[in-house]
Amino acid sequence: MNQDWDIKPRSDTCHGCEKPFADAEPYFSALVFGDQGYVRADCCETCWQRYRQTVQSPYSTWQGVYRKPPAPEEPLKKETAESLLRQLMEQEDRSKVNVVYILAVMLERKRALVERDVQQREDGTRVRVYEHRKTGETFLIPEPSLQLDQLEEVQQEVVALLGARDDAEAEPVPEPPPPAEPPAESPDNLRDGFYSKQPSTDHG
């Protein structure tokens, strides 16, 4: 007996006459235990009068008012530049270094991220230090050596990753800024992961 826990959806049509329920129409339901386990039947008022005579011992009966179900939610949750950036940073996928950088620049243009500093790693990679304007998190974004002829390709990749957006035009992929000036001193605070993101220590 594995019918202890079960969920039975309400039908959208009458069990008897198979007519779709109208919005605000009363319906009558019976939950009957039989050979097939629990079976739920939802009937219109007319059919219920007949149906209830045929059922020996309904497990449960009740009456409700049918409400037309809301339109299904948009199946594709829109990816935002920020959620995509966080996701890619979490994955530590170095093949996405250009995309991550372009996304960070996008968010800087949108004033979601503020550039706080530019650091240089020992291998010479420049790292832009962004702060999330709302959360105070720090985003360390390595600056890729992006040639101008690669740019269009990366921009297309960003657009593709942002997915089936119907407002893609509202968020144009920006040109990246010119390379930042290298810092005077090599920092020693960039030893964490390839990307790292730390809570602000002096925020709030």
Ligand SMILES: [Zn+2]
């Ligand atoms: Zn009916």
